Amino acid sequence: MTLFKNPVAKKRWQRFRQSRRGYYSAWILLGLTLCSFGAEMLANNRALLVVHEGKVHFPIYGDVLTGKDFGLDYNYEVNYRELKKSLSNKDGWLIMPPIPFGPLETDLIAGDFPPHAPSVDTRHYLGTDTSGRDVAARLIYGFRTAIVFSLLLLVFNYGAGVAIGCMMGFWGGAFDLIFQRIIEIWSNIPFLYVIMIVASVITPGFWTLLFIMAFFGWTSMTWYMRTATYKEVARDYVMAARALGASGPRIVFRHILPNSVSTLVTFVPFSVASGITSLTALDYLGFGLPPPVSSWGELLKQGTENLEALWLVGSVVVAMTVILMLVAYIGEAIRDAYDPRKFSFYE
Amino acid sequence: MTGYFVRRFLLIIPTFIGITLLVFAITRVVPGGPIERLMTQIQLGGETGSLERSQGGGTLSDEQMEELKRYYGFDKPMLSSYAIWLKKVLQFDLGLSTRYQDPVWQIIKERFPISIYYGLTTLILTYAVCIPLGLAKGMYHGSALDSWSSAVVFLGYALPSYVIGIALISMFAGYWDIFPLGGFISDNYDELTLWGKASDIFSHSVLPLIAYLAGSFAVTTLMMKNSLMDNLSADYMRTATAKGLSRSESVRGHALRNSLIPVATSFGSNISLLLGGSFLIETIFNIDGIGLLGYEAIIERDYPIVMGILVISSLLYLLGNILSDICVALVDPRIRFGERSGS
Numbered sequence: 001m002t003l004f005k006n007p008v009a010k011k012r013w014q015r016f017r018q019s020r021r022g023y024y025s026a027w028i029l030l031g032l033t034l035c036s037f038g039a040e041m042l043a044n045n046r047a048l049l050v051v052h053e054g055k056v057h058f059p060i061y062g063d064v065l066t067g068k069d070f071g072l073d074y075n076y077e078v079n080y081r082e083l084k085k086s087l088s089n090k091d092g093w094l095i096m097p098p099i100p101f102g103p104l105e106t107d108l109i110a111g112d113f114p115p116h117a118p119s120v121d122t123r124h125y126l127g128t129d130t131s132g133r134d135v136a137a138r139l140i141y142g143f144r145t146a147i148v149f150s151l152l153l154l155v156f157n158y159g160a161g162v163a164i165g166c167m168m169g170f171w172g173g174a175f176d177l178i179f180q181r182i183i184e185i186w187s188n189i190p191f192l193y194v195i196m197i198v199a200s201v202i203t204p205g206f207w208t209l210l211f212i213m214a215f216f217g218w219t220s221m222t223w224y225m226r227t228a229t230y231k232e233v234a235r236d237y238v239m240a241a242r243a244l245g246a247s248g249p250r251i252v253f254r255h256i257l258p259n260s261v262s263t264l265v266t267f268v269p270f271s272v273a274s275g276i277t278s279l280t281a282l283d284y285l286g287f288g289l290p291p292p293v294s295s296w297g298e299l300l301k302q303g304t305e306n307l308e309a310l311w312l313v314g315s316v317v318v319a320m321t322v323i324l325m326l327v328a329y330i331g332e333a334i335r336d337a338y339d340p341r342k343f344s345f346y347e
Numbered sequence: 348m349t350g351y352f353v354r355r356f357l358l359i360i361p362t363f364i365g366i367t368l369l370v371f372a373i374t375r376v377v378p379g380g381p382i383e384r385l386m387t388q389i390q391l392g393g394e395t396g397s398l399e400r401s402q403g404g405g406t407l408s409d410e411q412m413e414e415l416k417r418y419y420g421f422d423k424p425m426l427s428s429y430a431i432w433l434k435k436v437l438q439f440d441l442g443l444s445t446r447y448q449d450p451v452w453q454i455i456k457e458r459f460p461i462s463i464y465y466g467l468t469t470l471i472l473t474y475a476v477c478i479p480l481g482l483a484k485g486m487y488h489g490s491a492l493d494s495w496s497s498a499v500v501f502l503g504y505a506l507p508s509y510v511i512g513i514a515l516i517s518m519f520a521g522y523w524d525i526f527p528l529g530g531f532i533s534d535n536y537d538e539l540t541l542w543g544k545a546s547d548i549f550s551h552s553v554l555p556l557i558a559y560l561a562g563s564f565a566v567t568t569l570m571m572k573n574s575l576m577d578n579l580s581a582d583y584m585r586t587a588t589a590k591g592l593s594r595s596e597s598v599r600g601h602a603l604r605n606s607l608i609p610v611a612t613s614f615g616s617n618i619s620l621l622l623g624g625s626f627l628i629e630t631i632f633n634i635d636g637i638g639l640l641g642y643e644a645i646i647e648r649d650y651p652i653v654m655g656i657l658v659i660s661s662l663l664y665l666l667g668n669i670l671s672d673i674c675v676a677l678v679d680p681r682i683r684f685g686e687r688s689g690s
Contacts (some may be wrong), residue, residue, distance in 0.1 A: 051495035181361065185366055197645055285642065301490050307516070307520070313513055
């Protein structure tokens with residue numbers, strides 16, 4: 001990986017590490033993302049580990065275990081929360097995840113209508129939503145959906161942007177002109193509105209929504225890549241490579257891309273943030289992922305419809321604030337690393 | 348330079364056709380268009396009262412279907428019905444709403460005053476707050492004012508305005524009950540005195556305005572601050588200091604004007620906000636502006652309104668972009684659009 005060995009990149013990495021706030025934010029965000037990939041172990045109605053009559057089960061990633069397996073009188077999936085109460089010491093023991101509820105599981109408390117308020121006794125630490133589903137569990141699973149969605153969206157958008165921008169800059173001419181017009185049309189489309197129109201008529205799933213958003217959002221990186229490629233093409237080393245007889249693809253992939261792509265990193269945090277916010281906005285408006293997928297936007301919607309249940313809006317707003325602040329700190333640090341500003345004035 | 352702007356204005360036409368054709372095609376190709384909606388409405392027994400239940404089993408006869416299809420141009424191929432639609436748009440006829448059976452233009456026009464009210468107030472407040480704040484932050488970089496306002500600015504920068512709007516409405520309207528829950532005016536607005544009317548509008552618009560402001564506030568303030576700081580270390584500021592101007596004099600006389608240039612580039616984008624509003628904020632606060640109209644139209648599959656709003660908002664957006672460039676050219680005499688490389 002010569003990309004990370006050159007002295008400029010090393011210096012940038014040094015500067016990034018020096019801005020403590022951004023550096024730690026990056027680690028925290030990475031940690032949270034990795035945690036969310038193990039969401040099944042954080043919030044689940046299945047137990048992490050069951051030891052029963054000498055046998056060890058890992059119900060989360062194993063087969064569905066019925067009540068009969070544990071000597072109970074029913075043939076459907078065992079309720080681990082009740083099993084925990086009924087298991088006495090001699091039969092075995094089990095460990096539940098920290099949040100013992102699944103994201104799609106409704107838990108209705110007798111004598112009260114959902115949404116239930118947060119309570120340590122019922123182990124709904126952030127309460128439940130209007131159909132009795134645990135908010136904390138949905139928040140974790142919703143975060144995973146949002147971050148995976150926005151990372152994938154980023155890959156699609158940047159892939160298309162880099163490819164087309166690079167071709168525009170490298171070939172120029174008619175190809176450049178045609179795509180300039182296309183991009184001008186694309187970037188003038190009222191993004192959210194058109195996505196809403198499309199989503200209202202085809203009720204998208206995860207991948208369809210991703211495709212729709214990439215279809216309308218790929219232009220953001222093209223202008224940058226086009227200018228960068230134009231700049232690099234005019235440089236002497238490209239001419240030298242041409243004189244040596246290097247082919248077009250070789251010049252693009254060996255010379256131009258490594259020299260122009262690295263700056264794209266400065267845009268990444270902002271694209272991640274905008275991916276998360278636009279997915280949440282679409283979910284909030286009801287044009288996003290179909291129910292019952294856990295999503296922050298859907299929780300926000302329930303929260304604004306039930307303003308007396310403050311824990312709904314509160315937990316999503318706090319979660320979004322934390323995540324987006326982390327992302328913004330990282331973005332700030334990366335920008336400083338690429339373009340250190342030394343402030344001075346005369347008096 | 349005039350030639351450049353003329354060309355820019357002419358380029359609006361293909362861009363506009365491209366956008367509308369794209370969306371027009373989407374609304375045509377996918378199922379669940381206005382005809383299907385009318386049919387379900389009739390099958391439900393004309394629940395909304397806009398259409399009478401037809402005799403018989405509640406389905407449309409083939410003749411009626413044909414008539415409806417002809418009315419909405421569904422009987423023709425996509426491109427020719429687009430041409431008919433475009434011709435009507437050029438004659439300022441956006442068609443009839445399938446939901447209200449009123450002319451689309453009239454429905455949109457009724458919502459203009461509300462959107463203009465919010466747009467204009469936001470515009471004025473943004474510039475009235477952000478430019479002085481950005482100046483103060485830039486001049487006293489690292490002071491208490493700078494670091495405290497940075498926290499607020501950063502919050503507004505990181506959070507999208509709709510999240511701020513939701514947080515505000517649930518705290519100040521839902522929990523503490525200080526401000527009303529949304530809408531533009533109270534139900535008893537007509538009975539109020541002049542003063543009562545003014546304070547009624549004011550109390551309804553505090554929260555949405557904060558949410559609107561949060562969107563542009565952080566960006567504009569940071570832009571102002573950064574460009575001022577760039578200019579403060581410029582050579583001409585050293586010259587100004589060398590000839591004996593005090594710091595505030597040199598900022599007022601030299602740096603201020605130059606640091607307004609980047610702020611001017613964002614001016615044009617306000618025009619679409621001025622009239623279009625924001626769907627999310629209007630939906631959250633239930634403000635009867637153009638954004639909410641568009642949102643409801645999409646849910647109700649009222650495509651004439653959807654297309655009408657698309658026409659207006661994309662035209663405004665295109666004009667706003669050109670306006671931005673004109674502003675930049677006005678503020679910065681060094682910029683000559685379209686005159687590079689001898690063209």
